[in-house]
């Protein structure tokens with residue numbers, strides 16, 4: 001069964017078409033990278049998928065149900081999100097913040113069970129942040145905050161993960177570790193990514209946006225061609241394959 005179907009999704013804000021009739025499917029366990037230049041509509045598309053921005057038309061079907069018709073609680077059980085503007089202003093400890101990921105699974109008056117605590121511990125461990133469990137979230141560095149937000153999303157144990165530039169703020173080691181973790185967990189994931197080389201290496205498929213439309217969906221090798229990179233990003237690209245890994249050299253001019 002297809003896990004997620006995005007059907008002719010269009011988003012308009014103040015009369016501007018930001019996402020135009022986007023159509024694609026995600027299969028269970030797939031890691032799909034959403035790529036495209038600044039302002040191409042990646043975050044807007046993701047917001048419509050995780051129910052923050054109501055689409056003008058089209059539908060988002062998750063496991064057979066229209067996500068816009070689910071209750072907020074049901075939606076949170078199905079989709080975990082690491083968004084860009086989620087850093088928050090209220091101060092919690094790292095552990096409290098990750099515990100919030102368990103909320104959709106609990107009743108109004110339920111405390112934290114041992115099971116919940118174990119899940120929180122394990123998620124902090126996954127992102128190598130256990131040593132900061134009692135620290136104030138606001139005192140963390142940008143990259144540490146990002147990893148805690150990933151831990152919170154993992155603690156939600158939703159079958160679908162949406163990440164908006166999850167490697168933002170991360171140093172190279174933590175970028176590799178995070179992408180590796182997502183691959184290992186085999187949760188169906190849609191992630192906006194800027195680094196095309198890393199996207200090619202870790203994603204099963206890529207979806208490329210340009211000017212609000214999806215211009216290509218396919219394997220990294222199918223999507224990342226010099227012509228398409230020129231069309232979307234306005235740069236020249238030389239693509240090579242070294243030991244089965246895609247390498248891309250970029251240039252402003254040929």
Ligand SMILES: Nc1ncnc2c1ncn2[C@@H]1O[C@H](COP(=O)(O)OP(=O)(O)OP(=O)(O)O)[C@@H](O)[C@H]1O
Pocket residue numbers: 013014016018036037038039040041042043044045
């Ligand atoms: N609330 C809004 N009102 C008006 N324009 C908006 C609004 N939100 C986004 N836009 C515009 O829509 C376009 C797409 O923005 P979006 O954030 O989806 O792009 P993106 O591909 O995620 O970009 P980036 O790579 O820079 O994060 C941009 O031109 C942006 O300025």
